Amino acid sequence: MPFEFPRLTRRGLIATGSAGLLTAAAGPSLAMPGPSPVDTGSVQGGRVTFPNWRGEADRPSAPPPAPLPPSERVGFAIVGLGRLSLEELLPAFGECKRARPVALVSGSPEKAALVAAQHGIKPSSVYSYADFDRIAENPEVRVVYVVLPNGLHREYVLRAAKAGKHVMCEKPMANNSAEAREMTAACDAAGVKLMIAYRCQYEPNNREVIRLVRSGAMGAPRFIEATNTQTMGTGDQWRFRKALAGGGALPDIGLYCLNTARAILGEEPVEVFARVFNPDGDPRYREVEETVSFMLRFPSGTIANCATSYGAHESKDLRVRLEKGWINLENAFAYEGQRLRVAHREGKNEAVETIRLSQENQFALEIDHMASCVAQNRTPHTPGQEGVQDHLLMEALYKSAETGAPVALAPTPARDATRGPAPDQS
Ligand code: NAD
Numbered sequence: 001m002p003f004e005f006p007r008l009t010r011r012g013l014i015a016t017g018s019a020g021l022l023t024a025a026a027g028p029s030l031a032m033p034g035p036s037p038v039d040t041g042s043v044q045g046g047r048v049t050f051p052n053w054r055g056e057a058d059r060p061s062a063p064p065p066a067p068l069p070p071s072e073r074v075g076f077a078i079v080g081l082g083r084l085s086l087e088e089l090l091p092a093f094g095e096c097k098r099a100r101p102v103a104l105v106s107g108s109p110e111k112a113a114l115v116a117a118q119h120g121i122k123p124s125s126v127y128s129y130a131d132f133d134r135i136a137e138n139p140e141v142r143v144v145y146v147v148l149p150n151g152l153h154r155e156y157v158l159r160a161a162k163a164g165k166h167v168m169c170e171k172p173m174a175n176n177s178a179e180a181r182e183m184t185a186a187c188d189a190a191g192v193k194l195m196i197a198y199r200c201q202y203e204p205n206n207r208e209v210i211r212l213v214r215s216g217a218m219g220a221p222r223f224i225e226a227t228n229t230q231t232m233g234t235g236d237q238w239r240f241r242k243a244l245a246g247g248g249a250l251p252d253i254g255l256y257c258l259n260t261a262r263a264i265l266g267e268e269p270v271e272v273f274a275r276v277f278n279p280d281g282d283p284r285y286r287e288v289e290e291t292v293s294f295m296l297r298f299p300s301g302t303i304a305n306c307a308t309s310y311g312a313h314e315s316k317d318l319r320v321r322l323e324k325g326w327i328n329l330e331n332a333f334a335y336e337g338q339r340l341r342v343a344h345r346e347g348k349n350e351a352v353e354t355i356r357l358s359q360e361n362q363f364a365l366e367i368d369h370m371a372s373c374v375a376q377n378r379t380p381h382t383p384g385q386e387g388v389q390d391h392l393l394m395e396a397l398y399k400s401a402e403t404g405a406p407v408a409l410a411p412t413p414a415r416d417a418t419r420g421p422a423p424d425q426s
Contacts, residue, residue: 062358067097074371075102075140077125077165079132079156080148081111084170088335089147090119092363098371102140105132132156136163142374143168145197145367150251151244154179161190168195168370172255172394173387175246180391184384195370195380196387200256201263202369202423203362205338208355209320209329213264218344219323224264224304226257226319228333229312235284239310248288250394254308256333258397259390260318261296261304266415268389269296269304273406274397279311294397299411335362360425369423379420386418 041050047066054060067073076099078085093101103125106112112126127135135141144160145168146153153174160167167187173196174180187194200206213221230253238244239252262268274294278285291309298304318332325344331337340355373380396407 065095065097070100073098073100074142074374075100076143076145076168076367076371077101077103077105077127077135077138077141079105079144079146079160080152081106081108081115082147085147086115088363089145089367090115092361092367093119095361095364096368096371098368098375099143103127103135103138105129105135133159133163135160135165141165143370146170149238149244150246151175151238151241154183157183157194158186161186161192161194164190164192166193166370166374168197168367169387170197171259171387171390172246172251173384173391175243177388177391177395180384180388184388187384193370193373193380194384195366195373196382196384197366198259198263198382198386199362199366200260200333201382202366202425203338204357204360204365204425205329205340206260206263206318206332207423207425208340208357209318209327209332210264212327212342213320213322214266218325218327218342220300221265221302221320221322223321224261224302224318225321226260226304226306226317226332227308228253228256228316229307229309230314231312232284232310240284240286240288242287245288247394247398248285248290248292249308249310250289250292250294250397252310253333254292254294254306255390255394256316257304257306257308257318258294258296258393259386260332261298261306262389262393263419264320265298265300265302267298267300267302268412268417269393269409270299270411271297271406271408272393272396272400274401276398276401284310292397292401294400296393365423365425372424373420381420381423383418383420389418 038051038053041048048064052060073096078089078101081104090101093099101119101121104112104116104121105127107129109128113123116123116126125138125140135144142165144165146156146160147170148156150172153169157167157169174183184194212218232239245252272294274292276289277291278289282290290311294306296304296306316331316333318329320327325342328341330339340357341352342355343350343352370380372378396409400407
């Protein structure tokens with residue numbers, strides 16, 4: 001029998017006294033059936049919740065987000081209004097629950113004024129690079145988010161720490177491990193938090209791969225295969241200048257392969273090997289490399305084979321081959337379009353399952369993580385040490401490519417030694 005709403009009359013309303021029907025008395029039209037509690041939902045523990053309206057066979061819809069009121073969110077200053085800031089980060093703040101943009105730092109007054117107006121940021125909270133240090137006097141700014149070319153990260157992280165602000169810094173952390181260590185030490189000395197924006201460690205599909213591998217249910221991982229390639233346009237951009245970029249494809253996009261392999265296993269490589277390739281005569285690759293193929297050997301025996309290039313069509317995939325199956329995450333390192341598949345034996349058959357997780361903005365998740373760490377005085381999941389370790393490993397990879405020989409590294413005793421507690425994404 002299909003469900004039928006009770007017929008709504010004034011007498012019926014008084015007689016039933018039902019909460020749902022009484023709501024209707026104050027509703028927009030007495031002529032219409034009023035909403036039932038299934039549709040109005042209720043407020044519980046500071047959030048609006050709705051009962052599940054779907055059948056048992058379907059997954060329930062995600063609950064409405066429960067953002068903090070703007071005045072209670074942690075204020076961020078964005079340093080550098082380039083593509084990442086304008087195309088991804090500022091839009092992602094619209095999906096943040098605990099963070100909000102309150103200041104901008106830019107070398108272009110016209111662009112800064114326009115962006116500030118678009119995002120409701122006060123003109124008095126727009127700074128130039130020259131007067132950036134005045135940010136110390138702005139109590140609304142709790143976190144400075146450095147989104148400049150890599151070679152400028154060190155200077156702005158140091159200046160932010162000196163201003164007494166917590167710091168979030170884009171990847172790669174710096175141009176090399178010496179700079180990265182200096183940044184970590186400066187933040188420690190100033191008593192401020194430092195988080196490196198390794199967005200994939202907050203992205204739900206990547207987190208599910210980590211969970212699946214670490215659960216042990218699929219046996220030991222033997223191989224990790226990670227590829228991050230794209231093609232590049234004009235040579236007149238900072239990514240081709242070593243002083244501004246630190247290197248080529250490896251620190252820019254190959255870093256995701258390296259960082260993800262480490263994050264999946266929680267171990268550190270004990271041996272690395274790399275080959276670098278540059279196309280003959282291409283002026284873009286006079287200072288930085290185009291293509292790197294590299295291998296990481298972990299103490300448990302897992303091998304990671306990784307490839308990165310500025311000269312191969314976009315491909316950002318991850319595969320883990322384990323004793324009892326494989327996990328394939330298509331578009332693992334992309335901003336969107338992740339597709340997670342898992343294969344294992346099922347009786348006489350091979351089962352290949354597609355796992356569809358709820359879509360979430362990974363930039364909003366990582367920004368909210370930093371906001372929570374500041375509000376609750378916790379260590380970020382990807383602190384400065386995580387960035388230092390990647391720089392040490394990239395230096396070992398470049399050394400291997402230079403000498404043509406593998407480079408051995410001292411074993412690290414503790415698992416996840418460079419990470420803070422896993423993010424709470426509930
Ligand atoms: P971009 O070139 O689009 O923006 C860089 C900004 O820095 C511009 O506004 C530019 O005007 C400013 N700038 C100041 N001084 C500069 C100088 N001397 N030379 C060049 N630009 C200067 O770069 P982007 O893609 O936004 O990258 C910024 C940072 O974010 C880099 O560290 C990059 O690695 C990182 N990034 C991270 C992701 C991610 O997915 N997490 C994606 C893209 C970029």
